[in-house]
Amino acid sequence: MSDFEAILKAYAAAGGNPEFLKSPKVGSLVISGNQVLGLNAIPGLDVQADPVPDGVRVAVRVAPAARIETPVHLCFGVIPEEGVQRILVDYEVGAGASIEFLAHCTFPNALRVQHVMQGTVHVGPAATMRYSEVHYHGETGGIEVLPRLQIRVDEGGRYFSSFSQTKGRAGRIDLDYTVDVDREALAELTAKALGYADDQITVRETIRLNGEGARGLARSRIAVRDRARSEVLATTEGNAPFARGHVDCVEIVRGQAVANAVPVVRVTDDRAQVTHEAAIGTVGKKELETLMSRGLAEDEAVDIIVRGMLG
Amino acid sequence: MRQQTRPGPDQALLQVTDLHVTRDGRPILRGVNLTVMEGSIHAVLGLNGSGKSTLAYALIGSAGYALQRGEIRLAGEEITPLSITERGRLGLTLAWQEPARFEGLTVERYVSLGMREPDLQHVRQALIAVALDPDDYLHRYVDESLSGGERKRVELAAVYAMRPRLAILDEPDSGIDILTLEDISKLIRRMQREGTTVLLISHRDEVVAIADAASLMCEGQIQTTGDPRHVCDRYARCCRPCDRAQKVETELDYERL
Numbered sequence: 147m148s149d150f151e152a153i154l155k156a157y158a159a160a161g162g163n164p165e166f167l168k169s170p171k172v173g174s175l176v177i178s179g180n181q182v183l184g185l186n187a188i189p190g191l192d193v194q195a196d197p198v199p200d201g202v203r204v205a206v207r208v209a210p211a212a213r214i215e216t217p218v219h220l221c222f223g224v225i226p227e228e229g230v231q232r233i234l235v236d237y238e239v240g241a242g243a244s245i246e247f248l249a250h251c252t253f254p255n256a257l258r259v260q261h262v263m264q265g266t267v268h269v270g271p272a273a274t275m276r277y278s279e280v281h282y283h284g285e286t287g288g289i290e291v292l293p294r295l296q297i298r299v300d301e302g303g304r305y306f307s308s309f310s311q312t313k314g315r316a317g318r319i320d321l322d323y324t325v326d327v328d329r330e331a332l333a334e335l336t337a338k339a340l341g342y343a344d345d346q347i348t349v350r351e352t353i354r355l356n357g358e359g360a361r362g363l364a365r366s367r368i369a370v371r372d373r374a375r376s377e378v379l380a381t382t383e384g385n386a387p388f389a390r391g392h393v394d395c396v397e398i399v400r401g402q403a404v405a406n407a408v409p410v411v412r413v414t415d416d417r418a419q420v421t422h423e424a425a426i427g428t429v430g431k432k433e434l435e436t437l438m439s440r441g442l443a444e445d446e447a448v449d450i451i452v453r454g455m456l457g
Numbered sequence: 458m459r460q461q462t463r464p465g466p467d468q469a470l471l472q473v474t475d476l477h478v479t480r481d482g483r484p485i486l487r488g489v490n491l492t493v494m495e496g497s498i499h500a501v502l503g504l505n506g507s508g509k510s511t512l513a514y515a516l517i518g519s520a521g522y523a524l525q526r527g528e529i530r531l532a533g534e535e536i537t538p539l540s541i542t543e544r545g546r547l548g549l550t551l552a553w554q555e556p557a558r559f560e561g562l563t564v565e566r567y568v569s570l571g572m573r574e575p576d577l578q579h580v581r582q583a584l585i586a587v588a589l590d591p592d593d594y595l596h597r598y599v600d601e602s603l604s605g606g607e608r609k610r611v612e613l614a615a616v617y618a619m620r621p622r623l624a625i626l627d628e629p630d631s632g633i634d635i636l637t638l639e640d641i642s643k644l645i646r647r648m649q650r651e652g653t654t655v656l657l658i659s660h661r662d663e664v665v666a667i668a669d670a671a672s673l674m675c676e677g678q679i680q681t682t683g684d685p686r687h688v689c690d691r692y693a694r695c696c697r698p699c700d701r702a703q704k705v706e707t708e709l710d711y712e713r714l
């Protein structure tokens with residue numbers, strides 16, 4: 147099997163549709179280890195990808211006012227059982243542009259793999275960027291995933307991101323995102339993860355609402371069982387008049403698993419408002435009993451609730 | 458296999474005897490006696506806080522509603538030792554007064570969960586029966602995005618689709634506007650025709666009108682059971698301008714009449 151075929155297969159295992167990576171009409175980027183196996187730029191989108199010893203440096207430029215309707219598909223993977231993949235990213239979305247990225251990160255055979263996604267995102271004035279990242283880490287748990295992004299959303303811009311790993315082992319996930327949100331701009335961060343065996347999941351999200359009327363939402367949905375551990379460290383700062391922030395965290399715990407949530411709310415302007423809600427523990431009694439009363443066994447009912455939440 | 462006796466139409470499906478339930482040390486149900494006949498629509502009336510929902514939770518076997526005393530028989534079988542799931546599988550289910558919300562669960566999936574052989578056609582029919590257009594609702598989520606009234610109707614649809622043997626409907630009419638109240642009544646009748654016995658908790662006269670029998674609940678006890686009009690009347694006289702001391706007198710007077 148060629149490297150390209152191998153990565154396409156892994157991409158499909160993560161839920162991606164390989165057709166998108168082959169179509170000349172769809173923007174795409176395929177990286178396996180430190181090799182760039184596919185790159186398709188489209189009008190309004192420029193992508194530079196340069197290999198470095200343990201990964202690839204990626205620069206993505208979306209031209210100002212470009213409105214790219216079809217999502218751009220990205221695939222990052224490591225096929226061997228061992229290795230390091232460092233993706234150094236720099237996204238620049240020009241003023242008034244709009245774009246959506248669908249990334250799949252796949253490490254189906256990982257025994258000792260480290261994947262680092264590090265870099266910056268800049269959403270220009272009145273621009274919109276949607277970024278969703280779906281992970282598949284296989285069943286062995288031998289993976290460490292370290293997404294680290296510094297994000298800036300300029301006046302009137304909108305940034306929506308979602309990270310999800312809801313199939314197979316998590317391994318060790320340590321996500322760290324910081325977003326600075328300017329005047330009348332919006333940032334929504336969603337993280338969903340499933341952990342079992344001795345998986346470890348850490349979600350660290352900081353949203354700084356720096357401009358007047360800035361809005362931020364950090365949602366996390368995590369389910370852990372066995373001896374897995376999860377921790378959500380969500381910090382939201384309301385630093386400007388009429389800034390609105392909300393943190394919404396649900397962690398479902400089963401077996402010997404342990405979940406933690408540390409929501410930090412800091413408000414430095416008396417016209418800002420930040421709220422948070424966190425529910426940590428077993429599934430809600432009423433939800434559970436509702437399904438059981440339809441004749442479902444307790445385990446089945448919990449499963450349906452957890453799957454729905456992570457879905 | 459659990460043995461399932463099939464009582465005929467003149468037999469009791471549910472028999473509750475001397476039921477006592479305490480919540481956080483406070484007695485809430487204080488000796489409930491209630492018999493619901495197979496195939497009937499049986500209304501339970503009572504003021505806020507009289508213990509109607511508590512009775513419903515105790516019947517389905519909800520955690521925290523264990524019996525202090527008493528027994529519950531379904532088709533002659535003592536079900537107190539059974540779990541919620543086991544009671545559900547015997548066909549005893551509840552449409553909650555304030556139904557739970559489920560993230561990421563579609564109406565289609567939710568309604569089909571209790572069906573023995575889920576099929577889309579029946580799910581659609583159940584939604585139509587509660588006046589929800591399946592094309593608009595099948596793919597909606599049963600989460601906070603449904604309005605209170607919509608959520609109640611989805612709950613009824615799910616209970617209807619399950620074709621339970623005994624459906625407890627806890628105030629199915631609350632939060633539902635007058636226009637659709639008629640749909641709810643129709644649906645309850647239809648459930649009855651299709652073989653479901655209905656224990657209907659409600660205060661609405663319009664809904665109680667479809668009942669074959671009614672019971673009046675007061676302070677954790679069933680005060681009286683009988684013809685719905687009679688019980689409704691008594692509810693109106695004894696309970697509504699409720700001053701408890703006065704009420705006892707009135708009831709005694711009523712008894713003497």
Ligand SMILES: Nc1ncnc2c1ncn2[C@@H]1O[C@H](COP(=O)(O)OP(=O)(O)OP(=O)(O)O)[C@@H](O)[C@H]1O
Nearest residue numbers: 480481483485503504505506507508509510511512
């Ligand atoms: N955990 C508890 N601790 C103490 N009292 C409780 C507890 N839960 C319920 N109660 C009380 O039990 C009584 C019966 O409540 P229940 O919900 O069964 O009433 P209801 O008849 O369904 O009322 P409504 O018409 O308002 O729905 C109420 O007075 C309520 O305050």
Ligand SMILES: [Mg+2]
Nearest residue numbers: 509510511554
């Ligand atoms: Mg009630």
